[in-house]
Amino acid sequence: MTKEAKPLRADALRNRALVLEAAETVLARDGVAASMRAVAQQAGVGLGTIYRHFPTQEALYAAILDDRMRRLAERATTSYATSDAGPAFVEFFTDVVDNASRMKAMADTLGDAGVDVKAGLSEAGASIRSAIETLFVRAQQAGAVREDVGMPELLALLGAACMAAERNQWDPQLRDRTLNVIFDGLRPRP
Amino acid sequence: MTKEAKPLRADALRNRALVLEAAETVLARDGVAASMRAVAQQAGVGLGTIYRHFPTQEALYAAILDDRMRRLAERATTSYATSDAGPAFVEFFTDVVDNASRMKAMADTLGDAGVDVKAGLSEAGASIRSAIETLFVRAQQAGAVREDVGMPELLALLGAACMAAERNQWDPQLRDRTLNVIFDGLRPRP
Numbered sequence: 001m002t003k004e005a006k007p008l009r010a011d012a013l014r015n016r017a018l019v020l021e022a023a024e025t026v027l028a029r030d031g032v033a034a035s036m037r038a039v040a041q042q043a044g045v046g047l048g049t050i051y052r053h054f055p056t057q058e059a060l061y062a063a064i065l066d067d068r069m070r071r072l073a074e075r076a077t078t079s080y081a082t083s084d085a086g087p088a089f090v091e092f093f094t095d096v097v098d099n100a101s102r103m104k105a106m107a108d109t110l111g112d113a114g115v116d117v118k119a120g121l122s123e124a125g126a127s128i129r130s131a132i133e134t135l136f137v138r139a140q141q142a143g144a145v146r147e148d149v150g151m152p153e154l155l156a157l158l159g160a161a162c163m164a165a166e167r168n169q170w171d172p173q174l175r176d177r178t179l180n181v182i183f184d185g186l187r188p189r190p
Numbered sequence: 191m192t193k194e195a196k197p198l199r200a201d202a203l204r205n206r207a208l209v210l211e212a213a214e215t216v217l218a219r220d221g222v223a224a225s226m227r228a229v230a231q232q233a234g235v236g237l238g239t240i241y242r243h244f245p246t247q248e249a250l251y252a253a254i255l256d257d258r259m260r261r262l263a264e265r266a267t268t269s270y271a272t273s274d275a276g277p278a279f280v281e282f283f284t285d286v287v288d289n290a291s292r293m294k295a296m297a298d299t300l301g302d303a304g305v306d307v308k309a310g311l312s313e314a315g316a317s318i319r320s321a322i323e324t325l326f327v328r329a330q331q332a333g334a335v336r337e338d339v340g341m342p343e344l345l346a347l348l349g350a351a352c353m354a355a356e357r358n359q360w361d362p363q364l365r366d367r368t369l370n371v372i373f374d375g376l377r378p379r380p
Contacts, residue, residue, distance in 0.1 A: 149371060156368040160354035164346055167353065178346040181339060185375025 016053045018043045020067050023060050024106070032112055036060070058115045065106055069124030072099055076131035086144030089135040090183055093158060096128060097175060100162035132158065146188050157182055206243050208233045210257050213250050214296070222302055226250070248305045255296055259314030262289055266321035276334030279325040280373055283348060286318060287365060290352035322348065336378050347372055 022043035026034045036057055040047045054060035075095060079088040136154055139145040161182065165175060212233035216224045226247055230237045244250035265285060269278040326344055329335040351372065355365060 150367070152364055153367040153371060156354055156358065156360065156364055157371060159358060160350035160368075163353045163357065164350035168346070168349060170346065174342055174346055177340070177343040178350075181343060181347060181372065181375040183375070184379070185371035185373070189374070190380060 012053075015043075015045055015049050018045060019050050019053060019060070020064055024064050024068075027061065027064065027106065027109060031109055061110050061115050065103060065110065066124060068099065068103055068106075069128065072096065073124070073127040073131050076128075076135060080134065080138070084144075085135070085138040085142035089132075089139040089145065092132060092135050093161075093183075094175070094179055096132065096158060097161045097165050097179065101166040101169070104166045129155065143188060145186050149186060154186075202243075205233075205235055205239055208235060209240050209243060209250070210254055214254050214258075217251065217254065217296065217299060221299055251300050251305050255293060255300065256314060258289065258293060258296075259318065262286065263314070263317040263321050266318075266325060270324065270328070274334075275325070275328040275332035279322075279329035279335065280369075282322060282325050283351075283373075284365070284369055286322065286348060287351045287355050287360075287369065291356040291359070294356045319345065333378060335376050339376060344376075 019039065023034075023039045026038045026042050030038060036047060036050055039060070040050050043050070050060065054063060072095060076092045079092060082088075083091070132154070133151060136145065136151070140147055161179060164170065164178075170178065209229065213224075213229045216228050216232050220228060226237060226240055229250070230240050233240070240250065244253060262285060266282045269282060272278075273281070322344070323341060326335065326341070330337055330339075351369060354360065354368075360368065
């Protein structure tokens with residue numbers, strides 16, 4: 001294992017992102033047999049760089065899920081400030097459904113490999129729930145979503161769409177056509 | 191095992207229904223350990239009556255699922271003739287979601303007991319799909335449902351609601367509030 005010079009913070013962040021992206025690719029390709037060496041090769045970094053960020057293979061794999069969830073929640077936060085309330089809610093709902101499939105597949109692979117992903121998933125799930133709640137209330141206040149629909153049924157609809165998209169492998173067209181019915185149902189009636 | 195007199199057809203049907211109902215109760219209570227004797231006791235019929243209708247325990251248990259699916263599809267057929275197209279569609283959609291949970295739990299119990307339920311389920315699933323399709327097209331023709339929604343997204347919505355109702359144990363209030371959003375989304379816009 002070659003020692004590398006301590007990188008600058010920006011470099012370290014970039015390397016960490018590179019490693020996570022490579023690990024996701026390798027995990028999808030090789031499944032639980034994926035090796036740290038294959039990840040290093042895919043990322044184009046030394047094995048030392050990987051171990052500096054992720055002391056064990058479990059830590060690396062757990063971080064993939066965590067990172068994906070965190071980026072998803074971040075996109076919601078970004079959209080609070082920059083978009084119209086109605087479209088921001090619709091986009092984030094779609095984004096969550098889109099990610100559900102891939103995250104479920106990865107959580108299953110990691111679970112099979114004996115990595116405990118439950119704690120991380122439930123924490124990330126809570127931050128996504130809180131993000132969708134904020135966007136939903138904001139859309140209601142802007143008059144883009146009905147006032148008489150509550151969080152329980154919103155989360156029921158989101159959960160239902162995530163499960164079905166994952167189990168039945170919705171393609172983008174089916175996803176859009178199906179979610180549009182839900183979004184229309186959430187719009188205020190004239 | 192006492193031999194009983196050959197019953198009249200109406201009696202035979204009534205007994206068959208009694209046995210199926212009792213078997214469902216016993217299966218829910220005792221799980222895979224349920225015995226034919228316990229089913230006979232619950233139904234208040236002799237063991238001979240059970241074996242006349244269902245030669246093996248597997249045949250009995252497979253018939254429970256089959257029967258529930260068949261009755262569900264029958265209720266759809268009945269409603270073709272007797273109800274308004276819009277409410278008939280909404281009622282049957284709700285009926286299917288309502289039954290999904292119980293049927294899934296039962297299919298899991300039977301699967302654990304080594305009973306092959308897949309063929310029966312897929313046949314019954316096809317008849318329910320065909321029933322919902324008929325009611326959906328009828329509701330569209332009556333102007334109660336949007337013309338621009340197709341069967342793929344209708345089945346995606348139905349499947350999503352069934353999975354979520356089962357996995358997250360929707361209570362009747364949450365079920366109604368959630369399905370109402372979907373039904374509103376399916377209504378024609380003025």
